[in-house]
Amino acid sequence: LLDANSSSAIDALDLNRDGWPDLVVSNHQIDFDHRAGTNIYWGGDKGFSRLNRTHLPTVGVHLDAxxxxxxxxxxxxxxxxxxTPLEAPKETAFARLHWKAGTELGTGVKFQVRSAATRDGLEKAGWCGPDGAASFYTASGAKLVSVGREHRWLQYRAVLHxxxxxxxxxxxxxxxxxxxx
Structure with missing residues (x-):
């Protein structure tokens, strides 16, 4: 059994990036004492154990996320x-997709677009990247090869991972x- 003292939140995250989920258990109180702390149970091939945990001295947490x-x-x-649906200015066509993002610690952003000649047509259009539905735009400044020149309406979908x-x-x-x- 794992200690969970009037716990108010439990999160499963791979904090140390070893491929195993770790449990963050935020305790509210022990016997009416709000200095119950937070326990991190480190996951592994043998599961979770009181012997493989880190105790953090927190006070009376109610919510951690x-x-x-x-x-x-x-x-x-x-x-x-x-x-939102975006309309190209008259006599122009969508050409490139640019973005700025912070992608530290192994995080990333990728994009797909859908386009149509009319705003109503967007709802029926499928999401796609440069090589079709299974692909994504991954570099800012990418040429929008999947957008027809006659398409005046476009939506983008940013996938943050x-x-x-x-x-x-x-x-x-x-x-x-x-x-x-």
Whole structure:
């Protein structure tokens, strides 16, 4: 059994990146004493053990995170951001996708786009990268080869991913470059 004293939150994350999930157990109190601390149980091939834990001196934690680690639908450590529909200026076509992102500690950002001649057509269009539905744009400044020149409407989908759930990338800017038709 693992110690969990009036625990208010438990997160499963691969904190040390060894391929095994680790448990972070935030304890609220022990016998009405709020100095219960937080335990990290390090995962491994033998499971979890009191002998393989780190105790952190925390006081009366109530919540350690507002959302669980991982995507609510897939539990993968990746999340989508979908832009609003964007219209190209008259007499132009979408040409390149640029972005700025922080991708430290093994995190990353990748993109797909969908486009159509009309705004309503976007809903029926599939997401794709430079080589089709299974591919992604992974370098800023990439040429939008999957977008037809007659397509005036576009949406992008940024997929932010983490190797461990404990670190995440951040996206600070996305720009679409258009050229004259």
């Amino acid at each position: 507002m959302v669980d680690a991982g995507n609510i639908y897939t539990r993968k450590y990746e999340w989508d951001y979908v832009s 983490s190797p461990d759930g404990g670190n995440s990338p951040f996206l600070t800017e996305v720009a679409l470059e258009c050229t004259q038709r």
